[in-house]
Amino acid sequence: MILKHQHFDLLQKTVLERMVFNPPLKANGSMHDEACFLYVVNGNSTLYGPTKKDSLQTNEGVVMKCGSYLNSWSKNENDSPSEAVAIHFYPEVLKHVYQDKIPDFLVQKKPQTSKNVEKVQIDQMIKTFVDSLLFYFENPSLINEELIILKVKELILLLVNTDNSDRIRSILQDLFNPEEYQFKDIIQTNLFEDLSIDDLAVLTSMSVSSFKRKFKEVFDDSPAHYIKSRRLEKAAELLLISQSRVTDICYDCGFSDIGHFSKSFAAKYGKSPSEYREKQLS
Structure with missing residues (x-):
């Protein structure tokens, strides 16, 4: 406020x-x-x-x-x-x-x-x-x-x-010479930050509707599906190669809510993050 x-x-x-x-x-x-x-x-x-x-x-x-x-x-x-x-x-x-x-x-x-x-x-x-x-x-x-x-x-x-x-x-x-950045570079740099689609649209200097169209053109997927999939894939990788707590991995991968993260992870992998780690490492 x-x-x-x-x-x-x-x-x-x-x-x-x-x-x-x-x-x-x-x-x-x-x-x-x-x-x-x-x-x-x-x-x-x-x-x-x-x-x-x-x-x-x-x-x-x-x-x-x-x-x-x-x-x-x-x-x-x-x-x-x-x-x-x-x-x-x-x-x-x-x-x-x-x-x-x-x-x-x-x-x-x-x-x-x-x-x-x-x-x-x-x-x-x-x-x-x-x-x-x-x-x-x-x-x-x-x-x-x-x-x-x-x-x-x-x-x-x-x-x-x-x-x-x-x-x-x-x-x-060089204050008044804006730098040109590739759309894909901006997305990859900020993929695992706690940023919404609206936030990413701001960083690309686009309206949300234009951002979604450009995203589909570049990645052949919707922003919501692509971003969630990539974040969950990274989380699955970190669960196997690191000793970090599930909560820390959740935040490191760009999720802001542990409940939403666990539910999304279970929907993709059929197990909770803790169960996935235990099963894969056993």
């Missing part, structure tokens, strides 16, 4: 954003002509990109360039709300911020990075920057266009001077 959502805009686009919410929560979106810096003020999440995932915890941040993402926020141990801030970068906004004189480090050509997400080394300067944003979100009457421009410039300078500045610079130079 969203408890608080605030944003400050430039050129009718959200540039500075804050969200406070009660997890668990899944947030998804496609950044077709933007990139952003995401900072976790409080909480923990798994950020899924087209071909990789990253874990984020309190006081951690990432730079994300164009692409489709799904951010799955987990419940906090102390049941506290989660909180995150995001600073969005758009080509037209940056041109406005720099008065059409974009700094060289944003436009110089370098070999394209293969990463669409880069973890940022958070230092005290960035923490202080985030604290200053939170102050303005608590006192929104103080914010104006000049301050928004200053905060954008300040963040960019901080990002290109972090310990992993080379990789950050490389991503900044």
